[in-house]
Amino acid sequence: xxxxxxxxxxxxxxxxxxxxxxxxxxxxxxxxxxxxxxxxxxxxxxxxxxxxxxxxxxxxxxxxxxxxxxxxx
Amino acid sequence: xxxxxxxxxxxxxxxxxxxxxxxxxxxxxxxxxxxxxxxxxxxxxxxxxxxxxxxxxxxxxxxxxxxxxxxxxxxxxxxxxxxxxxxxxxxxxxxxxxxxxxxxxxxxxxxxxxxxxxxxxxxxxxxxxxxxxxxxxxxxxxxxxxxxxxxxxxxxxxxxxxxxxxxxxxxxxxxxxxxxxxxxxxxxxxxxxxxxxxxxxxxxxxxxxxxxxxxxxxxxxxxxxxxxxxxxxxxxxxxxxxxxxxxxxxxxxxxxxxxxxxxxxxxxxxxxxxxxxxxxxxxxxxxxxxxxxxxxxxxxxxxxxxxxxxxxxxxxxxxxxxxxxxxxxxxxxxxxxxxxxxxxxxxxxxxxxxxxxxxxxxxxxxxxxxxxxxxxxxxxxxxxxxxxxxxxxxxxxxxxxxxxxxxxxxxxxxxxxxxxxxxxxxxxxxxxxxxxxxxxxxxxxxxxxx
Numbered sequence: 053x054x055x056x057x058x059x060x061x062x063x064x065x066x067x068x069x070x071x072x073x074x075x076x077x078x079x080x081x082x083x084x085x086x087x088x089x090x091x092x093x094x095x096x097x098x099x100x101x102x103x104x105x106x107x108x109x110x111x112x113x114x115x116x117x118x119x120x121x122x123x124x125x
Numbered sequence: 126x127x128x129x130x131x132x133x134x135x136x137x138x139x140x141x142x143x144x145x146x147x148x149x150x151x152x153x154x155x156x157x158x159x160x161x162x163x164x165x166x167x168x169x170x171x172x173x174x175x176x177x178x179x180x181x182x183x184x185x186x187x188x189x190x191x192x193x194x195x196x197x198x199x200x201x202x203x204x205x206x207x208x209x210x211x212x213x214x215x216x217x218x219x220x221x222x223x224x225x226x227x228x229x230x231x232x233x234x235x236x237x238x239x240x241x242x243x244x245x246x247x248x249x250x251x252x253x254x255x256x257x258x259x260x261x262x263x264x265x266x267x268x269x270x271x272x273x274x275x276x277x278x279x280x281x282x283x284x285x286x287x288x289x290x291x292x293x294x295x296x297x298x299x300x301x302x303x304x305x306x307x308x309x310x311x312x313x314x315x316x317x318x319x320x321x322x323x324x325x326x327x328x329x330x331x332x333x334x335x336x337x338x339x340x341x342x343x344x345x346x347x348x349x350x351x352x353x354x355x356x357x358x359x360x361x362x363x364x365x366x367x368x369x370x371x372x373x374x375x376x377x378x379x380x381x382x383x384x385x386x387x388x389x390x391x392x393x394x395x396x397x398x399x400x401x402x403x404x405x406x407x408x409x410x411x412x413x414x415x416x417x418x419x420x421x422x423x424x425x426x427x428x429x430x431x432x433x434x435x436x437x438x439x440x441x442x443x444x445x446x447x448x449x450x451x452x453x454x455x456x457x458x459x460x461x462x463x464x465x466x467x468x469x470x471x472x473x474x475x476x477x478x479x480x481x482x483x484x485x486x487x488x489x490x491x492x493x494x495x496x497x498x499x500x501x502x503x504x505x506x507x508x509x510x511x512x513x514x515x516x517x518x519x520x521x522x523x524x525x526x527x528x529x530x531x532x533x534x535x536x537x538x539x540x541x542x543x544x545x546x547x548x549x550x551x552x553x554x555x556x557x558x559x560x561x562x563x564x565x566x567x568x569x570x571x572x573x574x575x
Contacts, residue, residue, distance in 0.1 A: 070456050077429075077455040078437055085452065092453050092503055096425070099418030100461035103468050106412060113466035117320065117473050117521045118546050 065090050065097070131155055131290040135201055135347045138293065142189055142200055149189070149200030153182035153244050156202040160246065160291045168266050169276070169285040171207045171217055172248040178202070181244045188242065197350045199242030204286050204295040206279075207248035208255060208329040209338070211235050218329050219251040219263050219279075221442045222435050232327025234296065234338060234355050241354040246292050249282030255303055255331045256428060257502035258446040265498065268310060270536050274495040277307030279331075281499075283341045284311040294342035294351045300331045301420055301502065302491075302514025304339050305526035309539025310495035312528040312565065314348045314556060315341040317514075319546045320521025323355050332427035334466070335420070335518045345527055345556030352549065362554035367401060369555065372408035372483035374543070377513045382492040386532030391489045394529045394540050397562040398487075408483060410475050415468060416516040417508040422457060422465035423519075425503065429454030450503045469519040476520050480545045485555055488513050490526040490539035513541060523549040527556040528565040537565075 067086040070093065074081045081089070130138070130147065141147035157175050164170050185200035205211065208218045210228035217223050231239070238245065253260040257278065266281035268274040269289040276285035280297025284307035287295050297304040299317040308315025316339045323338040330336055340351035353360050378391060395405055429436070432451050440448055479486070490513060500506035517524035522543055529540040540559060544552045 073456045074452070078433065079452060079455050080437075081452065085449075088449065089453055089456060092449070093456060096418070096422060096453075096457055096461065099415070100422060100458070100464055103415060103419060103422075103461075103464045106415070106468065106471065108464060108467040108471060111467040111470050113463045113470070117470060118477065 062097070062101075065093055129290060131159060132343070134344060135197055135293050135342070135350050138201060139197055139199070149182040149185040149244060150179075152200070153178055153202055153246070156246055156292065163289055163291060166267060166272055167269060167276070167285050167289060167291070168264055169250055169282040169289070169291060170204070170247045171219065171250050171263060171282070172214055174214055174245055174247050178244050178246045181239075185242050185244065195240070195242035196354070198238065198354045201243055201294070202246045202292045203238055203243040203351070204247050204249050204283060204292040205235060205245060206251050206283050206295070206297050208251065208298065209235055209248075209296060210327040211245065211248070214248060216248070216329065217263070218255070219253045220260055221262050222439055223329075224262070228327070230327060233324045234328070237357055238354055243354065249280070249286055249295060251282055252279035252499065253444050253447045254329070254432070255279035255298060255300060256447050256450060257507060258444050258499065260444045260447070268495045270312065271495065271534070274497055274536070275310065275499050277310035277495060278499040279303040280315075280341065281307045284308050284313055284315065287311070287313045287341050287343055294340055294347050296338060296351070296355065297341050298328060298331070299337045299339060299518065300335045300424060301511040301518050304341060305490050305514045305524060305539070305541060306510060308341055308526040309490035309537065312537025313341055313343055314345045314525065314527045314560070315339070316348050316352060316523065316525045316549065316553065317517060318352060318549050319523050322549065330431050332424045334427060335424055337518070344560060345525065345553045348525070349550070349553045352553075360550045360553065362550035366554060366558045367403055369403055369485055370483045371398060371403055371405050372479060372486045373405055374486050374488040375407045375409055376413055377488035380492060380512070382509045382512075383489070384493045384532070386494065387489050387492060387538050390530035390532065390538035391540060394487070394559060394563055398559070401558070401562055406483065408479050408486065410472075410479055412468070412471060412475055413516060416472065416519055417512055419465040419468045420511070420515040420519060421503060421508070422461045423469070425450065425454035426457050426462045427454075446501050450501070453503060472516065473520045476522060477545065484544070485551065486543040488541050488543070490514060490541040494532045494534070494536035494538060517543055522546050523552045525552040525556045527559050529559055529563045530565070
């Protein structure tokens with residue numbers, strides 16, 4: 053499924069979509085600013101698609117980064 | 126410069142204090158005079174705390190004279206990046222938004238320095254909110270080795286002040302390389318300690334899960350003394366250096382962005398270590414190539430969350446590029462953030478596996494010497510600048526940049542030393558060895574010679 057995800061072209065993130073997302077976070081952007089953000093957002097979304105191929109699955113994303121006993125060494 | 130009392134080590138200065146040859150009041154006055162002379166060109170300080178510094182120096186002199194010894198930093202001029210709270214002094218964060226902020230409390234890390242008798246001479250310039258660009262109200266910190274170039278970011282003021290002898294050591298913060306990159310550009314030592322080792326209470330955040338505070342100094346040994354004062358714990362490596370197994374982080378030792386002069390200094394450093402009997406081997410860390418992206422997908426939304434109120438109320442008070450980065454973090458999907466947090470935990474496991482085979486890792490700190498201006502974080506050049514430092518913010522492992530040589534134009538080149546978590550002392554010990562073996566690329570002088 054992930055291979056399919058990676059090989060399929062992704063839909064364009066339009067200024068209207070970004071404008072709407074921003075509004076949901078309380079940020080009122082002009083469509084022009086939203087368009088500028090779109091150019092910067094696309095590489096981040098592509099990067100996330102790459103991370104999605106790493107089978108990170110059930111790795112807990114919160115809590116200590118390493119087993120606590122390492123700190124005591 | 127060799128006999129310049131403002132460029133000598135912290136330990137030597139302390140010896141001269143205790144023998145009565147030199148006094149904290151003298152050193153502090155000379156420091157303040159040098160700041161007055163050189164800061165207009167360097168732009169390293171936002172606030173000079175001249176009167177409080179004089180009072181602290183007088184107190185240190187009285188105490189040392191009466192036999193009360195607070196330790197290695199007693200009477201030593203130290204600077205703080207201007208996102209660290211000191212009661213009664215503005216914490217601007219290099220921004221217009223916080224220009225009038227007057228904290229009512231002193232950050233615990235600064236309080237520790239005060240309790241250790243340090244003389245706090247001022248608050249240093251930085252990229253706006255430590256986020257990639259200087260705000261036009263403050264401007265860029267210039268590099269003491271070439272005033273036409275940046276000192277680096279975001280702790281550029283701390284690095285430039287240390288390199289030019291405007292203080293003996295300084296505190297910076299590091300979220301993707303903000304201690305180590307300016308340390309490399311300015312030719313000083315800069316340590317991003319183990320995540321959580323230095324208390325960040327009273328330090329304005331950039332991205333909570335990636336932020337670290339740590340020392341910048343003219344040597345690893347001076348950085349060690351500052352780290353001890355910041356943490357209140359002994360930071361000491363007593364093991365041998367020549368039996369260490371050192372891994373060369375191959376992916377970061379090369380790359381299309383690597384300048385030839387940096388590659389040459391790094392190769393010379395490897396050769397010097399081998400000549401000293403230290404065993405080197407190449408190592409690969411699986412999945413490391415995704416670190417640039419993961420760093421941004423964590424840093425951007427965390428920073429945007431911290432700024433959401435001002436972003437709505439005072440957007441035009443940010444520098445334009447800071448504002449765009451903050452807006453960008455607002456529209457990144459939450460799953461991208463979570464996935465990047467999962468990735469960094471995978472990366473930790475990858476690095477710990479490598480540290481089963483080697484004791485220490487080394488790489489260049491940055492692929493190039495100081496450029497004219499700092500690149501924007503959320504861009505290709507910004508990603509390339511932080512490519513060798515950012516992964517260690519993801520893992521939280523200690524990473525130290527030390528001066529290992531100079532490039533063709535006489536600009537410093539840094540080498541990075543990375544150790545397992547909690548082994549900050551080992552990083553500093555190997556850093557000292559590299560400084561000794563390479564002589565930092567010769568004892569060149571900075572523009573501060575004028």
